[in-house]
Amino acid sequence: MTAPVADQTASPSAVPSEFETLAKKVDDALAAVRALDPAARGTAMSLKDSIEAFHKLALTTMVKRLKDDEHGRGLLFSMVDAPEIYAMLALHGIVRADLRTRVSRVIDMVRPYMESHGGDVELVDVQGDRAIVRLHGSCNGCSMSAVTLRNSVEEALKEHVPEISGVDVAPNEPTPALVTLESRTAKSKEGWIAGPNVMDIATDRPYRLDDNGVSAILTRRDNVVQAFRNVCAHQGLPLDSATIDPEDGTLTCPWHGFRFDCISGECFTSPKAMLEPLPLRVENGVVWVRLA
Ligand code: FES
Known part of the structure; x- marks a missing residue:
């Protein structure tokens, strides 16, 4: 249950407590299994893998049949809104969030690292295979910080969202109107x-x-x-x-x-x-x- 539970942290308020309790039970049981001696662990993991494969087969068939039916599609979309159903389907790789949502989750994931370096990152847009971000704090204006932190965002995105090939940094201020030679008059030299x-x-x-x-x-x-x-x-x-x-x-x-x-x-x-x-x-x- 580890992967779907992590996915759900993006919107914790939407997670029912029963769902969290069950997911934690699964995680605790898994941790206990991992602590077993190698032979017992192998048997338990094999059982787990077999049950998951069985579930995946059944769920894939169910989703396919729903998708093939006009009314079933609507029902499927409304069911996927339920966190526990989404988590189960995501666990088996049957559904995926849209690209922007997944990029946004990764950005949230790297934000603590950015903040620990006095910066922040904001997702502006996703265009094709590129994520457009805006850097704030210490990453704005210092080219070395900007390069380092931008590269961290890019590495995380490439790892977790393979459809993204790179990151572009948008400026923090809107571009002003063109500046002509006659258009400015000196008032103060400060700064x-x-x-x-x-x-x-x-x-x-x-x-x-x-x-x-x-x-x-x-x-x-x-x-x-x-x-x-x-x-x-x-x-x-x-x-x-x-x-x-x-x-x-x-x-x-x-x-x-x-x-x-x-x-x-x-x-x-x-x-x-x-x-x-x-x-x-x-x-x-x-x-x-x-x-x-
Ligand atoms: S840094 Fe300018 S095009 Fe890549």
């Missing part, structure tokens, strides 16, 4: 650092700007400049050696080739992943960026 002159930013590669351990890239297309955190939305790796196509403004990450709009930060490879923009203004031809 801002001065960058290059606008015309010193090449149009075919990003300009890297670092301060106090925080790294940004500046991009330019014609008369528009933008600043992003120097972190690719794919695997959190640095973007400062990316290339930019001056014709269409596409920035290509050097690591795995994800493509982004160099001004809006929109990702063409995985549409909900975006680069994280940073506040930027231009004063007397000089770019100022707030990295903090």
